[in-house]
Amino acid sequence: MKRLENRVAVVTGSSRGIGAAIVKAFASEGAAVAVHGRDEAAISAVRKEIASAGGRAIAVGADVTKLSEVDDMRARVEAELGPVDIVVANAGGNYGPVGPVEETTEENWRACVEGNLTATFFTIKSFLPGMKERRRGDIITISSAAARRPHARSPVAYAAAKAGLELLTQDAAAQAGPFGIRVNCIAPETILTARNQARIPEATKAELVEAHPLKRLGTPEDVARAAVFLASEDAGWITGVILDIAGGAVMVR
Numbered sequence: 001m002k003r004l005e006n007r008v009a010v011v012t013g014s015s016r017g018i019g020a021a022i023v024k025a026f027a028s029e030g031a032a033v034a035v036h037g038r039d040e041a042a043i044s045a046v047r048k049e050i051a052s053a054g055g056r057a058i059a060v061g062a063d064v065t066k067l068s069e070v071d072d073m074r075a076r077v078e079a080e081l082g083p084v085d086i087v088v089a090n091a092g093g094n095y096g097p098v099g100p101v102e103e104t105t106e107e108n109w110r111a112c113v114e115g116n117l118t119a120t121f122f123t124i125k126s127f128l129p130g131m132k133e134r135r136r137g138d139i140i141t142i143s144s145a146a147a148r149r150p151h152a153r154s155p156v157a158y159a160a161a162k163a164g165l166e167l168l169t170q171d172a173a174a175q176a177g178p179f180g181i182r183v184n185c186i187a188p189e190t191i192l193t194a195r196n197q198a199r200i201p202e203a204t205k206a207e208l209v210e211a212h213p214l215k216r217l218g219t220p221e222d223v224a225r226a227a228v229f230l231a232s233e234d235a236g237w238i239t240g241v242i243l244d245i246a247g248g249a250v251m252v253r
Contacts (some may be wrong), residue, residue, distance in 0.1 A: 002030030010034040010074075012064055013091030015042035017193035018142065020219030022088055024194040027055030029228055035079045056081075059100050063089045064119040070126045072146045073196045083130060086231045088140045089123040094114035094158040100222045101156050112157035124172055125193055128181070137181045138231045141169045142223075143242065146191040147236065148250045162187075166242050173240035182239040185228045189246035191218040213248030 004026055015024040015037030027033045027050045035050070037043040043059040050057040058080050058220055061075035092115050096108030119143050125185035148152040166185055173183035189195055190196065190208050200208075207214055220229030226245050229235055244250045 001248040002028075003176050004086070005030035005232065006014065007031045007085040007231075008033075008077070008083060009086035009231070010060075010084055010127070011090055012035065012036045012062075012119070014088075015039050015046055017195065018188065018191060018220045018223050019090040020046050021224040022059075023089065023203075024050060024053075024055075025221070025228050026059060026086070027222035027230070028053065029232070032056040034073075035082065035092070036060050036064075036073065038063070045177055047152070064089075064123060064200070065114045067122045067126065067166040068172040069097070070122045074126050074130075078130075083134060085131075085136065086125055086138045086140075087123060087127045088142070088227060090142045091119050091123075092142065092161075094155050096155055096157060098155050104156050108155075109157045110173075112155070112161045113164075116158065117168070120165050121168060124183075128172065128176060132176065132179045132183050135180045137176075139169075139172065139176075139181065139183040140167055140187045140227055141183070142188040142232050143185050144251050145187055145244065145246050148187055148242075148244060148246075148252060162204070168239045169242070172235070177239055182230075182235070183238060185242045186223060186226055186230070187242050187244050187246070187250070188218055188223050189244070189249045191220060191223060193220055204221045211249055216247065218245060218247060237239060 008170050009026045011023040012034050013019040023033050035046045036044045041099040047057045048061045062069040095111035143162045143166050146159040169185040
């Protein structure tokens with residue numbers, strides 16, 4: 001039996017990159033999935049790919065920085081697929097350049113906090129009550145190695161937002177655990193998404209490889225496999241963890 005058979009999953013920000021890899025992996029493991037994004041053509045393409053492989057998927061759109069739109073998305077998924085068992089709060093990103101704290105603009109700060117921390121908060125806030133009522137569910141948030149240690153190459157607003165997201169995850173895990181709900185976080189290091197493949201110069205990729213003990217950079221599928229594990233019963237006694245998918249580049253006690 002597939003590990004996520006007969007379960008319903010929502011993955012925010014799943015039209016491309018890490019999110020797309022996760023939603024496709026969930027579908028391959030038997031889950032009915034909601035593909036989310038703001039680019040209709042991109043989410044439609046992912047949905048069609050899942051359907052062509054025999055999976056069940058719908059495409060949904062929502063601005064996850066607006067609670068009302070997240071609630072509307074949840075209602076649509078529940079109407080079309082059923083109660084949601086798994087939520088991956090993946091939507092987010094870095095909205096500004098690397099630079100000193102004092103050079104971080106107000107616009108960049110607010111965009112990073114809204115797009116990462118607030119979006120994750122609204123996603124949990126919308127889906128958690130129903131999970132508590134049903135006394136089951138799995139929530140996975142997506143952080144970053146940037147939140148795991150101070151680094152001159154990390155954009156400060158992005159790193160701070162992701163660090164806040166990690167504590168939010170653990171608070172939610174502590175509160176939701178008695179209801180049978182697990183809440184965990186994945187923190188990837190450099191992942192070779194299509195976007196990163198195009199924008200990172202080859203010389204920089206070589207330098208980054210050397211910073212990883214496993215001597216390679218990550219792939220979206222590396223993150224997706226970890227997400228499947230955390231969403232499955234294989235991880236049934238794991239909650240509140242920050243799982244570094246980082247090739248050994250981040251080691252914390």
